[in-house]
Amino acid sequence: MKLTYSPASPFARKVRITAIELGLIDKIDLTPVTVAPGTPNDEYSKIHPLKKLPVLILDDGDVIVDSYVIVEYLDELAGGGKLIPAAGPLRWNVKRDHSLLQGMLDSMLLCRYENITRPEALRWKAWSDDHWNRAWLGMARFEQSDVLSRSELDIAQITLVCVLGYADFRFADCGWRKAYPKLDAFHQRMLERPSIKISVPPPA
Amino acid sequence: MKLTYSPASPFARKVRITAIELGLIDKIDLTPVTVAPGTPNDEYSKIHPLKKLPVLILDDGDVIVDSYVIVEYLDELAGGGKLIPAAGPLRWNVKRDHSLLQGMLDSMLLCRYENITRPEALRWKAWSDDHWNRAWLGMARFEQSDVLSRSELDIAQITLVCVLGYADFRFADCGWRKAYPKLDAFHQRMLERPSIKISVPPPA
Numbered sequence: 449m450k451l452t453y454s455p456a457s458p459f460a461r462k463v464r465i466t467a468i469e470l471g472l473i474d475k476i477d478l479t480p481v482t483v484a485p486g487t488p489n490d491e492y493s494k495i496h497p498l499k500k501l502p503v504l505i506l507d508d509g510d511v512i513v514d515s516y517v518i519v520e521y522l523d524e525l526a527g528g529g530k531l532i533p534a535a536g537p538l539r540w541n542v543k544r545d546h547s548l549l550q551g552m553l554d555s556m557l558l559c560r561y562e563n564i565t566r567p568e569a570l571r572w573k574a575w576s577d578d579h580w581n582r583a584w585l586g587m588a589r590f591e592q593s594d595v596l597s598r599s600e601l602d603i604a605q606i607t608l609v610c611v612l613g614y615a616d617f618r619f620a621d622c623g624w625r626k627a628y629p630k631l632d633a634f635h636q637r638m639l640e641r642p643s644i645k646i647s648v649p650p651p652a
Numbered sequence: 653m654k655l656t657y658s659p660a661s662p663f664a665r666k667v668r669i670t671a672i673e674l675g676l677i678d679k680i681d682l683t684p685v686t687v688a689p690g691t692p693n694d695e696y697s698k699i700h701p702l703k704k705l706p707v708l709i710l711d712d713g714d715v716i717v718d719s720y721v722i723v724e725y726l727d728e729l730a731g732g733g734k735l736i737p738a739a740g741p742l743r744w745n746v747k748r749d750h751s752l753l754q755g756m757l758d759s760m761l762l763c764r765y766e767n768i769t770r771p772e773a774l775r776w777k778a779w780s781d782d783h784w785n786r787a788w789l790g791m792a793r794f795e796q797s798d799v800l801s802r803s804e805l806d807i808a809q810i811t812l813v814c815v816l817g818y819a820d821f822r823f824a825d826c827g828w829r830k831a832y833p834k835l836d837a838f839h840q841r842m843l844e845r846p847s848i849k850i851s852v853p854p855p856a
Contacts, residue, residue, distance in 0.1 A: 581692075
């Protein structure tokens with residue numbers, strides 16, 4: 449299988465950590481791709497019309513898009529119920545939490561595009577403030593969440609690490625460690641896992 | 653259960669159609685909420701820090717966010733494997749297609765925010781062109797897709813209807829019917845279902 453990938457993408461990082469934790473990373477070729485909003489990439493648009501990372505390209509040529517669907521696919525390939533609980537209330541908690549975290553990442557990327565990618569004269573502070581506020585309120589939610597204390601690794605924990613790693617990577621001065629000390633302790637603990645450590649984004 | 657809702661939201665429409673098709677609509681109170689990027693809604697942010705529609709609020713107060721996770725939850729409540737195939741290659745096709753369509757909707761909403769919500773002097777044409785192009789290339793993909801001919805209703809078909817209905821609602825002059833005649837025929841056929849017809853967005 450091939451995975452389109454960038455070391456800066458938190459969505460690609462989530463899948464990479466998943467593949468390592470499930471013992472599937474050796475079956476996946478990481479294929480670097482560069483995409484940016486406002487810049488065409490016609491070749492990649494043929495693979496994924498939304499021009500997003502990551503995409504899993506199966507050996508038969510079939511394509512799976514959306515980091516969460518790729519995680520579901522890999523989880524099933526590894527036997528099922530590994531990183532997404534197969535049943536019970538925890539299943540819906542993990543899925544709900546993952547969706548919240550995914551939406552926080554979407555908002556953080558929109559902030560980044562607004563503050564860096566967009567021409568300076570066209571930036572709208574109310575927009576970036578709103579999206580940053582969503583990510584920040586989301587962190588406040590997770591500061592109080594049982595995600596931090598669950599003993600079995602799940603996709604919500606992995607994605608929370610990707611949120612915090614992305615905050616360090618692109619919003620280094622935002623002060624999340626001071627505001628959310630429980631998230632800080634969780635993040636430090638998670639960094640002891642090789643899958644998390646090896647996938648930290650490169651220096652910005 | 654309660655579902656936060658707006659008749660203009662294609663994501664809420666997807667869940668509403670799902671609930672009707674699964675025979676669960678009578679168990680759900682539709683609760684109208686108004687959200688807009690750049691405009692705070694502190695009360696709703698307490699329910700959903702990302703301030704998005706829809707949210708399913710269960711009778712025990714638990715909250716499920718993300719229209720797709722809500723669809724999964726309702727599908728399981730109705731016995732499972734109804735709108736999302738439970739196994740086999742079709743399962744991944746439907747999930748992949750749903751994710752593509754969801755991303756197309758995200759891009760269409762970003763276009764709308766760029767072209768209407770954002771102050772006129774701050775609009776960036778390369779951004780809205782890029783996002784419109786993603787939606788348009790996505791439609792081209794679905795014009796050739798077996799989604800159009802599958803006989804059992806699934807969540808990809810429902811979401812494709814929501815994409816096309818949103819195009820009519822917010823991009824009435826985009827010309828999708830002329831460019832994509834197979835999508836037009838599919839859309840007309842789907843409008844014969846009461847769930848689809850009753851949930852068409854109101855006149856813009």
